[in-house]
Amino acid sequence: MLLDRKSEKNNSSMKNWLTVLLLFLSISWNAELFADEYADIRPQLTLCFTCHGQNGVSTQPKYPIIAGQHFYYLYVQLKDFKTAYRSSEIMGPIAKLLEKKQMIAMAKFFSEQKWPNIGYRPIKERAQLGETSAAAGQCVQCHLGGYEGDSRIPRLAGQYPEYLKNTMLDFKNKIRNNSPAKGSLLVSYSNDEIAAMAEYIAGKTIHAAQINLEVQ
Template sequence: MRHRTRLSMLALGLTASLAASAAGVRSPSMLANTCAGCHGTNGASAGEQMPSIGGMDNGYLFSVLSDYKTGVRRSTIMGRIMKGYSDQEIWAIAAFFAEQPWVSTDRVALAGPIHVGRDIHERQCESCHEDGGREQNDDSPHMAGQWSGYLRYALEECRAIGRRCSPRKMGLRVMDLSDEEIEALARFYESEK
């Protein structure tokens, strides 16, 4: 799925929207309502272990959701949910959330871990997650203002699978981080509103 071009994903999404409208099938907002129980209304999560997804790049979301569907990305429930959707429906869900506003966590930051996390970010992460994790694209999600609990989980998962993490360079960069460094990095991103 990662090899699809942005243009073919756009065409897929347009085709899905037109087909849904013509056939009276579920709308993108209807499809996305399935996600609200965990990811919050319009993708603004209210819980530390669940990522906010509203306002994320649609190409990134499509890739992640497709990876859940095919089993490339491990999950407890996301894989089962995504298997129930066609590629067109997954694109419609991704596009719906991409159009929503990003909502940062309102958690107050702790100064100590933030400084350590900022140093790690500048050394190892800034080349892909520019502007403190605010910049995003098909390969890197919006991380500034994301819940630290979810970020910690995601970083630990990536560290556990190392070179098999996607993208591979991500796995290589987190393989040697300690639990304390992962916590500091997660707290840093959470503090970047």
């Protein structure tokens, strides 16, 4: 009888301990959940990571780095995809399902991440051609001297050269039309000059906080 009572007491203590532990874990989990202001868009962010990499740090040169890109620029691009002002077989259908508050939250999330350092170094002669070509087009008037952009103007420095080249060619060939002025400017450049500009700008260094990225 004494052993039975002792066993019951031990079982009761164990149950109480487990109850306290589960309660603590529940509180901790909920605190973490509610502390995450992006909890409501986690599914959308996870989808973005498929192409743009974890937290927007793309490791595929054909997809742009969006970690650390300017908030308002990101929001406008999502809005343009949604309205088909900027066309994309991938981004169009995704953006059409987004509400304004989701686009704002997604743009905010990616803008708060650190821009990665891809460590790209162009060949000297190509960089010189790219610099001369960019100067002729007065690119720094909008993208600023370090090609770091500001608000509505995207950061280009340290972006993948393949993506930069393809984007400029899309503007030139009227495939991308959500910035007509760029199309009008780039039509006067040869494809080689555009490629050289992409290489030159990709080799520029961002002075803001970065994370190092080993390019695959």
